Amino acid sequence: MPKIHLEHITKRFGRSVAVDNLDLVIGDREFVTLLGPSGCGKTTTLRMIAGLETPTEGDIYIDDRCVFSSERGIDISPDKRDVGFLFQNYALWPHMTVYKNIAFGLENMKWEKKRIESRVRELLEMLRIEELRDRYPSELSGGQQQRVAIARTLATGPKILFMDEPLSNLDAKLRMEMRTELKRLHAETDSTFVYVTHDQLEAMTLSSKICLLKEGLLQQFAPPLEVYHQPTNLFVADFVGSPNINILEVTGENVNLDEIKLNHKLLKLLFTPVSSSITVQEGQQLLLGIRPEDIVLSPEGTVAGSIYSTLPSGMETIVKIDLGGQILTSVVFGSVDFAMGEKVRLSFQSDKNVLFDKKSERTIAIGKLL
Numbered sequence: 001m002p003k004i005h006l007e008h009i010t011k012r013f014g015r016s017v018a019v020d021n022l023d024l025v026i027g028d029r030e031f032v033t034l035l036g037p038s039g040c041g042k043t044t045t046l047r048m049i050a051g052l053e054t055p056t057e058g059d060i061y062i063d064d065r066c067v068f069s070s071e072r073g074i075d076i077s078p079d080k081r082d083v084g085f086l087f088q089n090y091a092l093w094p095h096m097t098v099y100k101n102i103a104f105g106l107e108n109m110k111w112e113k114k115r116i117e118s119r120v121r122e123l124l125e126m127l128r129i130e131e132l133r134d135r136y137p138s139e140l141s142g143g144q145q146q147r148v149a150i151a152r153t154l155a156t157g158p159k160i161l162f163m164d165e166p167l168s169n170l171d172a173k174l175r176m177e178m179r180t181e182l183k184r185l186h187a188e189t190d191s192t193f194v195y196v197t198h199d200q201l202e203a204m205t206l207s208s209k210i211c212l213l214k215e216g217l218l219q220q221f222a223p224p225l226e227v228y229h230q231p232t233n234l235f236v237a238d239f240v241g242s243p244n245i246n247i248l249e250v251t252g253e254n255v256n257l258d259e260i261k262l263n264h265k266l267l268k269l270l271f272t273p274v275s276s277s278i279t280v281q282e283g284q285q286l287l288l289g290i291r292p293e294d295i296v297l298s299p300e301g302t303v304a305g306s307i308y309s310t311l312p313s314g315m316e317t318i319v320k321i322d323l324g325g326q327i328l329t330s331v332v333f334g335s336v337d338f339a340m341g342e343k344v345r346l347s348f349q350s351d352k353n354v355l356f357d358k359k360s361e362r363t364i365a366i367g368k369l370l
């Protein structure tokens with residue numbers, strides 16, 4: 001049964017459209033990330049589902065119950081939607097111990113003392129902070145405070161947990177650690193997680209599904225690897241992945257989904273159109289997307305290029321290759337070193353290269369280069 005259902009949700013602030021006719025079905029116990037550049041409507045979407053913002057148009061259902069309908073005049077308040085929040089500023093009450101901070105909501109709900117004790121113990125254990133139970137927030141590190149805040153939010157067992165950039169105040173190492181914890185936590189609770197971030201890596205690693213927005217418009221709603229390998233358009237392909245996907249201009253007259261010309265070399269294409277209605281016209285301008293990790297440097301490579309620069313970082317090396325004026329980025333596992341200008345040969349190992357129509361920027365086919 002779908003847990004959250006958005007139908008034709010639009011939010012306008014004056015004349016500007018923050019969210020534009022959004023349809024979304026978030027399944028029970030999913031970990032959905034709202035992803036996109038600053039101002040694309042992520043927070044507004046999250047706040048509308050939570051009941052903190054009123055949509056201009058549309059309907060929202062939670063567990064088949066209508067919690068908002070612009071036409072029918074329904075608007076259920078946040079406290080009656082059975083949801084929990086975890087925001088960037090997760091301020092704990094400074095005069096309360098960790099135990100008290102977590103127990104507070106349960107005391108308000110008039111739970112019995114014994115039941116509260118066992119629930120708090122369970123959460124302290126789940127978040128691995130048992131030894132912190134009698135400390136005050138000022139005696140905790142940022143990461144520890146964040147764990148307590150998560151425990152406090154989870155205490156009442158909300159069906160949906162909303163998180164708006166909850167890790168953005170933490171340093172890189174702690175953020176990584178908390179990502180691991182959040183993913184583990186999601187598996188351990190029965191809650192559906194709706195998470196806002198502009199960090200594509202965070203979205204890729206955490207989510208069961210990514211909802212990628214641009215200027216209030218949904219670009220793609222799919223599992224992370226589908227977004228990565230089968231992007232619906234150029235924006236999506238470019239937004240996920242680091243280093244970014246390579247985009248090459250492909251000369252029109254050589255393209256009919258059979259062959260392309262790349263740096264004077266004809267390459268055979270084994271591509272499958274994303275829809276049966278797609279045809280490529282003679283002379284149509286196309287863009288070819290190749291992920292950096294799919295470029296293999298070897299003497300047997302089919303295409304010739306020269307080294308533009310080499311950036312080793314220990315675990316991997318980013319190698320920039322000049323291909324007749326177009327600079328290609330490739331990632332090689334481990335340390336390699338090339339001289340600037342050195343001649344190399346390369347081939348494309350993946351069957352997930354993407355062909356876009358240059359004008360509409362839509363994906364038209366995915367496949368292999370021979």
Ligand SMILES: Nc1ncnc2c1ncn2[C@@H]1O[C@H](COP(=O)(O)OP(=O)(O)OP(=O)(O)O)[C@@H](O)[C@H]1O
Nearest residue numbers: 013017018036037038039040041042043044045198
């Ligand atoms: N209360 C408001 N009044 C007017 N405009 C608003 C209001 N809240 C948001 N907006 C506008 O709506 C658009 C979407 O904002 P939103 O906060 O949802 O974006 P976001 O994707 O979460 O961005 P960020 O990553 O920067 O937080 C932006 O153009 C923003 O300026």
